[in-house]
Amino acid sequence: MDTTRLAAGLREHTAGFAAAVENADPDRRVPTCPEWPLRVLVGHVGQEHRWAASIVRTGPSPVPDPFDADPGTPGKWSDWLNQGAADLEEAVQAAGDTPVWTFFGPQPAGFWLRRMLHDTTVHHADAALAAGKGFTVAPDLAADAISEWLELLSDPVTASLKPGFAELRGTGQTLLLDPGEGPGWLITRTPDGVRWTRESRPADVTLTGPVADLLLVFTRRLPADRVTIAGDEALAAHWLAHTAA
Template sequence: MAMDYADYGAGLGAAGTVLRSNAMSAGLETPVPTCPGWTVRDLVVHQGMVHRWATDVIEGRGMGDGKEHEESGRKADDLLDWFDEGWAGVLHALGSAPADLDVPFFLRTGDSPLVGWARRQCHETVIHAVDAMAARLGRTPGGEELWFSAELATDGIDEVVRGFIPRKRIGKLRSIEPLTIMIETTDTGAAWTLNVSEEPTTTVIGGVDSPDVRLSGPALDLYQALWNRGGGIDDPSGFLAQWRRDVVIEWA
């Protein structure tokens, strides 16, 4: 299901371009409707900080809290130039790292550290480029307005449900009565089953015949929905309301 390593670099590069151009068009003080309480300035500072933080890890300087990078963004004379430097830095770090890169990686998806960091930075930048687009549009963009492929979106869904959901800090999805949640893309043929109970949620690749909850739709819409960015998907049980409450992925 995972894309090629080179695809992640291409996805990260394209997403940086989209984020920057939409941030410039929207203006730095414009609210970001998909990130309540943030302006475009906050969004660009955050993304530039994450790029620098990831570069530090990839280049062996350890996994800090990113505060010094956030502060440098807040003080930058030209914030978009500052963003460009961090974006170019993480692309260079990924492009020059060895295949057997030996650094920490925090998602247990089975990816090597090099592929894991490329994948994470790709999707991190893609979803925040969606946010920048939302700021320019004043609303969540529809799937038909997005620039990336259904295959990339499918890979991003996989990262959410197999990488983030099982994490103790993120995975707060619980149910007194056991639930099976089937997530399926209607265009790329991918499916996952989440087993939800009072214990940490587990995820397996593939669907089941009679899930308690079914969330389905085109991969681009499903990707946005599972990242709590809207998206028109089929949710007959109304389960997304619980998802939005219990699945909150944020910087800590």
């Protein structure tokens, strides 16, 4: 997915997030992020865009605490959120092909645009669910979000950042995310960690549904019964119990 599409997606989902939280109670709890009131979710999204832009421009800095973010009063949330997304897009465009720091070693600056897009998309869903508003995501963005999350889970660095992900290791068990059209995501749990390919073939358990629903179930924003599960349901439940985005 090219930088132009990633940037457009970030603008779209930041604006959608801002619309979802408009006129909402800042102290309302977010069901899918139960430790956070809405103001912290808003602060986190705007804060992480600015943090990523800073990394692209000047290098690594400590991961900020969402509770330290100051998004201002609710009436200013929309402008503040959209300004953060624009700042990140500008930083990435200025960096061009220059490698920048990431948790996984030097990568093109577009890494952060992609990471922030997909994190913002999932948090857009959080905000919409909390505010009782609708949520949509384009199929190409949902598909790339699933692929990107699997790329992160399969990198050995991830288990060192979040040791709980080590529970996803296995002895060859397979899960298939099947969107019904086109290739799915075949996940294999090996002793060394998660492996995956874009293909559809029989697996120990298959989750089938629209790609947007697969994304939201996969990131634990919707319950598993939003998709069809065939095969080893305990394997699917174990996977979902040990992942979080």
